[in-house]
Amino acid sequence: MSKNDRYVVKHPKGWAVKGAGAERASSVHQRQADAERAAKQVVENAGGGEVRIQGRNGRWRDSDTVAPGHDPNPPRDKKH
Incomplete structure (x- = not known):
């Protein structure tokens, strides 16, 4: 357990x-997905850890596990 770890509860x-x-x-956050994105951003900014x-x-x-410099919201391929 790292001091950078975050929990979505x-x-x-x-x-x-x-x-x-x-x-x-x-x-x-109202949505779990929004809380998850926020937690990953916090962990990334803190230098990495676990969500x-x-x-x-x-x-x-x-x-x-989130590493420093990890993009928690990578671009998605659009399917037409």
């Missing part, structure tokens, strides 16, 4: 981004 107002051991959320994502059922559903 359920929150009464949607989905929260929290640091390890933090009681308060650093940000709250863990909680599912709707409260269990951890995913984990991503």
Whole structure:
């Protein structure tokens, strides 16, 4: 566990981004995908670490390692 790690967890107002051991959320988002993007951006800016994502059922559903300079929102190919 790194000090840069962030967690996307359920929150009464949607989905929260929290640091390890933090009681308060650093940000709250209506959509889980938005919280995940925000968490990855924070971790990238902090020099890399891990983002863990909680599912709707409260269990951890995913984990991503983010390296410095990683683009959390790579361009997508458009299909016509």
